Amino acid sequence: MYLEKLAEGKTEIGESGLPPRPPENFDMTKFDRGRKFIQDHVICHVLAMFISLVCGMSVVNLLEPLIFTNNSDTPNKAYRRYISTFMHVTKWYYGNIWEENNKAQTSILTVRNMHNKVRKDMTAHEAKIKNSESVDIDSLNHERIASCPMAMKDVRLSQYDMSLVQTGFLGIVVMYPRFVGIDCTEAELDDFVYFWYGVGYMLGITDKNNICKEGFHITRDICKEIEQQILIPSLENPPSQFYPMAKAFIDGGNIAHKNKLNSVESVLAIGYHGMNVKLPKLSFMDYCRYLFLRGFVIVIYYCPPVKKLFNKIIRHFFWDSSVLEKKMN
Template identity: 30%
Template sequence: MNGVKSSVAVNQHSCHVRNGSITEGRQKEVISPEDINRGILPDTTAPVSSRMQELLEGLNEPGDCGNPIEPPSWLDRQLFNRGRDFYHRYLFCMSFSEVLALVFMLSMMRALRPLMYTGRSDSPRKALRRYFSTFQHVTAWHEGDVWDPADRAHKDLLSVRAIHNRLSGVFNSSKEHDRVWNTKIQDKGHEEPACPFYHTIREDLKDQAGDGLPLEGPDNPPFFISQWDMSLTQYQFMGLVVAHPHKMGAGAATDEDLEGLVHFWRGLGWLLGVDDKYNFCRGSLAEVRSLCLEVERLVGIPALAKADWNYEHMTLSLVTGLSHLMHTLSFEAGFRYVAYTLDLDIPNFISRMSMQGTIKYWLMRFAIGLLYYFPGLVIRLSRMLRVATAVFQKRYANGMNERGGSKTGELYPVTTPFTY
């Protein structure tokens, strides 16, 4: 997008604020334990928090603010490493939550349309290759030392940051912006089937979602890969675990563990170019948890209630592809688990589920429930996931390269909040 177009978008968003869609001066509310377990805000009709207002100011700010690669003054190395250790021990839970976050947040058009436009994840095979690469990125970041310039993890993270900048320039250019924003999955040859699920999703959620926040519209086009988008990327990687630890299999984690996870992603956000003002993980555990729940209620769920064939096809491709690694995954089971996590009532969707989808959903519930009573299992499951992914990488790497995948050792970018 050119500079004039960007400034217009900024001014239009400011009008949203002045017209009262966003109430100023609201203090951060601390969510009660009961509401945390239910996954809801105490008053879903309340104005947005001051912290959310702050994040919204980044809607039209470029995603890389130019942070230096040196550690910021607020970095607590001990707490950061505690987050790395948590990620290592709870890798199974983190991976599970990241997949569910995609099922949830792919409904956001400002994130989904660039994915459709690039055409690199609109089939199960392509989606598997793309999101498996994302897994490799994040694994490298928590297993290496991102603060050491000589470490592979540091170099990999900075390469992702550079790719973000390049893609932002492409998507926001005067030549490509309108094409990206107006793309549809039918343009890629994926016609809508006779009985899709998205009509059912809309029917179930129409009275539970609300209007949501006015993030973009015909007269207020999005700035792709903005500070806001990068902030939601952080939510996608840690938000469900922080806001709903029991439902993600991390019920045995302590507050200190989760504080480490939050600080870990605050540090990664800094290195990816997220201004600390817009860093989703800035603040105490209670504040970040409240922000997670607020994003879910005021951004994610309203977007999900407007699901269409674009969302359903891309999510179906994602989950079908990843089911080669996590065999209990399916679109039906994954969506129902998201609804369970967010305390959403979806009777019509459940009535349409296949027997196989229902069985997979209850297998998820059973497995995650076991982790609460037998927390030692999560270490074994995380180890099994590492072995499975190593086998997968070795088995399919050459085939991917032959079919036009990445060169050996080259990974796809982790972007906002998904991979393009």
């Protein structure tokens, strides 16, 4: 029901053109409550985004830009890319995206501009391919893009694609808060959704394609449709580049942290568990990794001091301290 309406955005570029200031009648108090909710459960949001990212790579619309930009195909490049992404997101969590010259606004406008650049580059690249008589022109990038089954469409990073991206950031928390260690009320989730409405607006998503525009219940229903009609079918029949890209991301984290705590298979298993889908067959080690992740969630759900400790660690490294940011630059 909702997907059909969102799909109308496939022909519209994912840039509203609206200025970086709050929309009319914006409820800043509600937005700030949503931001505080994230801060109180930030370790849970990290886990949710981690699972969403791995599972979401199976969706062609989300995978194609990652392949095209060529910044995520090796463990080192993938680790740097996704740490950089999380550094941006934490600025939105702790800063003020509405305040000019605030680190959070600078960050979100940087991401918005990056999306616009990737869109223009992908569009220009495809036009070059279509107009070229040479098979070899830009062959490396051509092969990467051609490996995705939807490699030739008119609008890249469309409003529809941005709706799917938005779902990846909040879908798990909206649908399954306890699954990632959050004990909360629907009112708190409604505030959380409103926060992401504001973030989506600042990223250039139109109200028609902003899945958070109508509040918690509608947003949850939209996320369920996307899960059932797009994500699960994509996981059952992923594009050929899904596993190499997902493995590069997982291996990057393992190498950086000097362990083999995660694998593509164990993270997918956690995702399947959350969606109440039958688990794939796992090796003994992958099953142990899967149980460890489940155990970690149980600990942060039932032991608030542990959650607070991880929240403080994340805030220190990604917001209060500039050490990690300097290291990445």
